[in-house]
Amino acid sequence: MSPPDYGSLRSDDDHWDIVSSVGYTALLVAGWRALHAADPEPVARDEYAEYFIHASADPYLTGLLGGPGTSEDETAFPRLYGVQTRFFDDFFASATQAGIRQAVIVAAGLDSRAYRLEWPAGTTVYEVDLPKVLDFKTRVLGERGAMPKAHRVAVAADLRTDWAVPLTKAGFDPQRPSAWSVEGVLPYLTGDAQHQLFARIDGLSTPTSRVAVGALGSRLDHERLTALESAHPGVDMSGGVDFSALTYDDKTNPDQWLAERGWAVEPVRSTLELQTSYGRTPPDVDVAIDSFMHSQYITAVKE
Incomplete structure (x- = not known):
């Protein structure tokens, strides 16, 4: 059974919960x-994902x-x-x-790292996202009796606004x-919003601070994805969600942006x-998927 069409066109001030628009992509991921956690040899295991x-x-x-x-396709x-x-x-x-005890998960969605990872004593994990998304996650994990392994602080904010204020x-x-x-x-933000996002991170970061940026697709060619799904039917597990209707074509190059502002950037992987x-x-x-989605994973340290 396919879900309703969540691929409606975006607007600059749109909002969502966990079962609509961009919020549904967090649920899908x-x-x-959860499916990967059931793999006999997963590279990472998120035991909380199925709860959501x-x-x-x-x-x-x-x-x-x-x-x-x-199958490999499925x-x-x-x-x-x-x-x-x-x-x-x-x-x-x-x-x-390396001694850092302050973590910020931007657009936290249904990220459960505050609960999954073994954080050193004295670590605070800030999760920034829209209030409906954070409320859903907190409620679900609370009902399951899950306890964070660090001091978790939910920060309700829209990344398209000055979220640095509620964070501080x-x-x-x-x-x-x-x-x-x-x-x-990043694909769900306009180029200007991406620039503002990194500017706020840069402004809030002291030397030795670190950032990781990454996405499976830095861009999405919907026609090539459709062609791939025709050749590999098992790949189509998006339930009809058209990600290209939720993303923007204009973008910031995070590695270049960070390097120009004094961050030591590791090679993009x-x-x-x-x-x-x-x-x-x-x-x-x-390999076929990455040929048109162009994944990018970046880490950098502020000097």
Whole structure:
């Protein structure tokens, strides 16, 4: 069963909850993380992801969890989002090992890292997103008895506004080093909004602060995706969501933007390179997907 059409056109001041517009993409990705967690050898395991699917009662995603596929085509997007999850998990682990005790998850969506990862004592994790999204996550995990492994602070804010104000009011200290994740959100922001996002991160970051930026698709060619799905029918696990209707074509190049402002940027990696570094050989379908989605994963340290 397919969900309703969530691919409506965007507007500059649109809003959403977890089952509409951009919010539904977070639920869909949680579904893919849940499917990957069921893999015999996942590269990352999010044991909380399935809770969100069951709580949403979304018929399409609930159906996927009830009968997960096993072919390379059917597991492609769950596998690729498992790789993305591992990248950001490793980023925060490295940051805390370096002594950073202040983390900010930008556009947190249904990210459960505050609950999943082993955070050192004294770490605060700030989650920034729209109030309806944060409320849904807090409610679902609370009903399941989940407890965060760090001091978790939910910051209700729209990334298209000056979210630095509610973040600092919530206790974030711009005089202390911080670790920032910007996962998967950039395609859903205009180029100007992306610039403002990075400007605020830069303005709130002291030297030695770190940032990780990444998305499975830095851009999306809907026609090529449709062609791929025709050749590999099992790949189509989006339930009819047209991501190209939710994203913007104009974009900022994060690596260039950060380098020009004094951040030491590591070489940009693709999902294929990450898979190889995790000891996996990317299947042909993954190579085909990346040929037009152009994944980008970036880490940088402010000097």
